[in-house]
Amino acid sequence: MMKRIVIVACALALAPFASAQMYKYVDKDGKTVYTDQPPPGSEPKQMNVPSSATGSSPAPAKSAVQQDKELQKARDKAQEGTKKADETAARAKAEEERCESAKTAYTHYAQGGRISKYNAQGERIFLxxxxxxxxxxRAKQKMxxxxxxx
Incomplete structure (x- = not known):
């Protein structure tokens, strides 16, 4: 309790210094001077200096739960992006493999020579x-x- 009283007393004692007055005048060299005391032998202009910004308070800090939710959303979004990239890469790889297979089949038929197949009964027949x-x-069109x- 005593500690609070001392803090309040100090705050009240220092309050007048926070609202100190400012003076503006031009010295003999023509320079504009700002000071907290009136200049000797000249007519100063008293300035109204706004006090520190008491009306605008900083945004309240986010709670730990809210920060955790935002962090989890960011993680989920990153995982989703990674998953989509992996799926795209897998599709591209599969398409490339199908293309290579089709090229191999076309090359097989384009070389000529004797080519054989197995029929429905499992017998080997030559084309x-x-x-x-x-x-x-057919292989060229597919390729x-x-x-x-x-």
Whole structure:
């Protein structure tokens, strides 16, 4: 209790100094001078100096719970961005693999030579020239379709 009384007394004793008056005058060299005491032998202009900004208080600090919520939102947003980037990279990799597979198939048919396949019964059959040409065209179209994006 005594401590509060001393603090209040000091604040009241120092209050007049906070509202000190300011004087403005021009000295003999023509310089403008600002001071807290009136100049000797000249007519000073008393200035109204506004006191410190008491009306504007700083924004209240955010509570720990609110800060935690904002931090969690930022983390969630960052994770979502990372997840989307990973999905995009995975899609791009899959498209690249499909393109490479289509190029390999086209190259296989474009080289010529004897090409064989297995039929529905599991027997190995050799393709004729017309069948190879048809498969080559089909592989070329598929390659152009799959690889046109990259």
């Amino acid at each position: 004729g020239d017309a069948e190879i040409d048809a498969e080559r065209e 152009e379709e799959v690889c046109k994006k990259s």
